[in-house]
Amino acid sequence: MKNNKPKYNSIIDAAVQVIAENGYHASQVSKIAKKAGVADGTIYLYFKNKEDILISLFQQKMGQFTEKIEHEIASKQNAKDKLLSMISMHFKQLAADHQLAIVTQLELRQSNKDLRLKINDVLKGYLAIIDDIVEEGQQDGTFRSDLDLRLVRQMIFGTLDETVTNWVMKEQKYDLMKQSKEVHELLVFGLSGNTHP
Known part of the structure; x- marks a missing residue:
């Protein structure tokens, strides 16, 4: 290969x-x-060309990114802890490599439709982790059972993605990792409807 x-x-x-x-x-x-x-x-x-380099770069880095998150959440006992672990790992990996964060948050946002479709395809493995966590939370009663999984997935990924993009745009002037707990609390509150995540 x-x-x-x-x-x-x-x-x-x-x-x-x-x-x-x-x-x-x-x-x-x-x-x-x-x-x-x-x-x-x-x-x-x-x-094949520069576009192929960008997609291959994203496939490889996202593959490693997803593997590390899967490994980290495997030891967690419930959906709430898995979600916190996923958020922390998402932020930790991008905080550790600001050049990769610039590429994933800014340079992968291309207007070329074919490129966007290929990028979305690479994200499927990561989005499946979100789905698994939400479904587990719904089964054990941690999260509401009436949630639209697709909407929840977009909300979770969108929140993490925008939090990192904002950090990149502010030139990493603050600690991204410190956002993990608050983002987790906001998401759990939204998913459970309880005031104490």
């Missing part, structure tokens, strides 16, 4: 840096190649 080749990861990591620093549209393949320490032509052994 092409992504097992050693240069693949260096190109992906270089792409994160170059796109974060220059923006997607101003990030020529040659800049990515230079940052990765490979010849321009080498890029095309692994990727």
Whole structure:
């Protein structure tokens, strides 16, 4: 498989840096190649074009992101704790890599419809984790059973996504991790209807 080749990861990591620093549209393949320490032509052994680099970058990073969250929530006993763990891990991973946060929050928001569809496709695994947590909470009575799962999924993901985007736009001037508990309380309140999350 092409992504097992050693240069693949260096190109992906270089792409994160170059796109974060220059923006997607101003990030020529040659800049990515230079940052990765490979010849321009080498890029095309692994990727069809710049769009393919962006999608592959997102697939790889989102795959790792989702795996870490799944691993972290596996040890939690109930939906409420799993939700807090998911929120904390979401914020922690992006706070730890501000260049990746710039790429995911700003540069992946492209107007190209095909690109948007591919990005949404990559998100499916992550959104499935949200669904599982909500369904577990509904089954054990933690969350209301009359909730529309699709709407709840959008609300949870949208809240986390917007919180990180705001942090990126404010140039990471505050501690993103400190937002975890409050975001969790707001979401649990909305999902349970109880005043004490």
